[in-house]
Amino acid sequence: MLLSEQIQIETAISKIHAGDWGVITExxxxxxxxxxxxxxxxxxxxxxxxxxxxxxxxxxxVEMQRYRFGLGEYKYFTYPLPNLxxxxxxxxxxxxxxxxxxxxxxxxxxxxxxxxHTEFLQQCHQHGQTLATPLILKYGQxxxxxxxxxxxxxxxxPLQLVIVLSQPNVDxxxxxxxxxxxxPRAQSKAMxxxxxQGDILIFTTQFKPEKGSQGYYxxxxxxxxxxxxxxxxxxxxIIFHDALS
Ligand SMILES: O=C(O)CCC(=O)C(=O)O
Ligand SMILES: [Fe+2]
Numbered sequence: 001m002l003l004s005e006q007i008q009i010e011t012a013i014s015k016i017h018a019g020d021w022g023v024i025t026e027x028x029x030x031x032x033x034x035x036x037x038x039x040x041x042x043x044x045x046x047x048x049x050x051x052x053x054x055x056x057x058x059x060x061x062v063e064m065q066r067y068r069f070g071l072g073e074y075k076y077f078t079y080p081l082p083n084l085x086x087x088x089x090x091x092x093x094x095x096x097x098x099x100x101x102x103x104x105x106x107x108x109x110x111x112x113x114x115x116x117h118t119e120f121l122q123q124c125h126q127h128g129q130t131l132a133t134p135l136i137l138k139y140g141q142x143x144x145x146x147x148x149x150x151x152x153x154x155x156x157x158p159l160q161l162v163i164v165l166s167q168p169n170v171d172x173x174x175x176x177x178x179x180x181x182x183x184p185r186a187q188s189k190a191m192x193x194x195x196x197q198g199d200i201l202i203f204t205t206q207f208k209p210e211k212g213s214q215g216y217y218x219x220x221x222x223x224x225x226x227x228x229x230x231x232x233x234x235x236x237x238i239i240f241h242d243a244l245s
Pocket of ligand 1: 177223
């Protein structure tokens with residue numbers, strides 16, 4: 001690894017540690033998503049975009065239209081992950097595990113998450129989930145991603161990350177992240193986000209607890225991407241669990 005690349009990785013990691021984790025935690029509890037701004041430099045984002053066309057990094061390519069997932073294409077990385085992605089996954093997880101544990105506790109769900117990502121991956125491996133899940137997605141004009149949840153087997157971590165690698169309103173227009181919150185006995189609430197290039201967006205994979213008059217209840221959440229009007233939009237998704245296939 002080049003020294004400059006290593007320094008850039010350390011800079012990104014230090015921005016994660018410098019995040020206001022009190023505020024981020026509160027936003028995750030309230031909305032099910034939160035942002036850490038300007039973590040990756042534009043150089044890092046551009047290098048990840050270039051990596052999209054280097055097949056040796058990937059284990060699987062999915063043409064989204066074929067499965068009616070939307071319009072666009074994505075590629076799952078193979079292990080070993082690029083250093084930057086591996087480090088983000090490893091260093092961010094410990095901030096999220098206590099949030100995941102708090103959610104599962106108030107909803108009286110059995111599972112608890114270990115404090116380190118290494119230990120969590122061991123749990124995935126014990127259930128036969130050994131394949132890398134981080135991915136890069138590419139959408140052209142008209143491209144979109146239907147509302148979904150990213151679950152890849154029995155063991156899953158309930159929060160995940162996305163980093164938009166392209167610059168909104170410069171490289172593309174439209175293509176906003178959409179979240180829906182399905183409240184019991186009500187219609188869904190939709191929320192949209194347009195993160196800047198290099199921001200880390202943290203969001204719930206499946207649900208979040210909501211406080212009611214008789215304790216906490218579960219609201220399911222999904223995410224997707226609205227159609228890109230013009231240009232090309234690349235994004236990096238970081239999921240913490242490994243996949244079966
Ligand atoms: O392209 C995006 O911003 C969202 C991609 C996505 O669904 C994911 O990373 O799980
Ligand atoms: Fe997703």
